[in-house]
Amino acid sequence: MTPPPATVFLIDVDNTLLDNDRVVADLRAHLEQAFGAESAGRYWVAFEQLRSELGYVDYLGALQRYRAEESRRGMSDSRLLLMSSFLIDYPFAERLYPGALEALKHLRRHGPTVILSDGDVVFQPRKVQRSGLWEATEGRVLIYVHKEQMLDTIEQCHPAQHYVMVDDKLRILSAMKAIWGPRLTTVFVRQGHYALDEQAIAAYAPADITVERIGDLINFDFPST
Numbered sequence: 001m002t003p004p005p006a007t008v009f010l011i012d013v014d015n016t017l018l019d020n021d022r023v024v025a026d027l028r029a030h031l032e033q034a035f036g037a038e039s040a041g042r043y044w045v046a047f048e049q050l051r052s053e054l055g056y057v058d059y060l061g062a063l064q065r066y067r068a069e070e071s072r073r074g075m076s077d078s079r080l081l082l083m084s085s086f087l088i089d090y091p092f093a094e095r096l097y098p099g100a101l102e103a104l105k106h107l108r109r110h111g112p113t114v115i116l117s118d119g120d121v122v123f124q125p126r127k128v129q130r131s132g133l134w135e136a137t138e139g140r141v142l143i144y145v146h147k148e149q150m151l152d153t154i155e156q157c158h159p160a161q162h163y164v165m166v167d168d169k170l171r172i173l174s175a176m177k178a179i180w181g182p183r184l185t186t187v188f189v190r191q192g193h194y195a196l197d198e199q200a201i202a203a204y205a206p207a208d209i210t211v212e213r214i215g216d217l218i219n220f221d222f223p224s225t
Contacts (some may be wrong), residue, residue: 007111007222008160011137012167013124014057014117015192017100017214018092018131027059030086042066056118056145059087087123092131097191099215104136107164110222114140114158116147116165148175164222166214168195170204177205185222189214 014020031040046069047062054061063083107113115128115137124143128134134141142157144150163180166187167173173186188207189195191214211217 004159004161005111006160007162007164008158009107009111009113009222010116010154010158010163010165011104011107011113012117012165012169012172013115013119013128013131013133015168015194016166016189017096017104017133018127019095019097019192021192022095023090023092026090027086031083034083039070042069054145056120058120058123060084060123061120063087088126090127090130092127096131096133097214099213099218101132101136103214103217104133106218107222111160111164112140112158113137114142114154116142116144116154118145118147119143148172148179151176151179166217168192170195170201170207173207174204185209187211187217 011017028040028044031043043062043066046065047057047059050058050062050065067083104113113136115133117124117128119127121143125134125141128141128143140158142150142154144153147154162183162185164185164187165173165176166189168189168191170188173188177184177186186207187209188211190210190212194200209220211220
């Protein structure tokens with residue numbers, strides 16, 4: 001039986017490897033151009049409501065809720081049927097942060113890399129696949145509603161002596177550190193609006209390692225497999 005690797009690298013997607021703030025900005029601009037600011041605003045209301053209910057972002061679920069609301073309002077614009085294609089066909093590979101793929105390649109020299117992301121079971125895998133991250137991690141992809149609550153399952157899927165978690169949310173890193181303790185090295189990437197929210201940052205202890213950009217990870221050496 002092959003012994004488990006010394007280290008497994010768990011890497012978040014949104015605003016860690018991929019500029020999700022840019023994706024949201026593009027979607028916002030598309031909705032306003034296609035349907036007007038007022039109608040687009042109703043989509044974002046549905047979006048925030050669903051995120052509050054589910055605990056994760058569900059773009060397509062919000063679209064379905066928005067479409068149902070528009071139908072109740074007597075709106076039957078056939079363009080609504082094409083809105084999902086903007087998301088499904090979005091060029092996610094163009095939204096990878098500079099150095100993201102190089103960082104994954106660098107980490108892979110020290111141990112297996114695993115995508116570990118929150119999200120729905122339809123759109124989030126599509127995003128990972130379309131961005132090239134699925135191929136870059138050889139299909140080692142885990143997507144949960146709340147990944148910090150799935151550590152036992154993660155360990156079963158990818159056993160290791162030690163883990164490194166790379167994320168833009170200190171809340172996630174702190175929650176995982178509280179469970180795994182010294183078995184986990186936390187890496188905080190200061191990208192995206194969550195990572196730059198000073199109030200949110202102040203609520204948690206610093207990560208073991210902090211970098212300004214995902215590409216900076218090529219400057220760090222980790223224990224090898």
